[in-house]
Amino acid sequence: MNDIADNRRFWLGCNAVLLVLHAFGLFFYVRHGIGHPVAELWVIVVMIHMLEFPLAFIAVRDRRVRWGTTIMATLIFGFTWWVPTRRGVFHG
Template identity: 60%
Template structure:
């Protein structure tokens, strides 16, 4: 399952849906919404993942900007399959 492209794409889709819901609820309700709070925690986690992402994809020679943006948006659902060769840069 860890090398299944469909699995990682589904995980990325869930992350995108959470971003959409979290941002929408943050704009309308602020951090009073539990979904917006979870979204904010996920953003912080993604920021903390950036050094791990650089280490994980160092052999793939992916530009640093692409690594930062994809890690901020998708987190480990981008850099783990990229490291394993499931996603090609």
């Protein structure tokens, strides 16, 4: 499991999936409103990411990542950003 946890390509792939979700979620939200299932999923994911802020700040405090970067990256990527950052995969 450590091989995957330290694999930069794995985490970048996870982040790419999240970018696609954000793109589709925003598209369906704008076109159909919150009632579309993809838009609902997107809103839920963004809310979960917001709940991760305290964990993200604790996880990356030794990496000297700016607070704005932590907020934006966590809001967009969630744990797929702060876990590898804590491990030194990102912001090493």
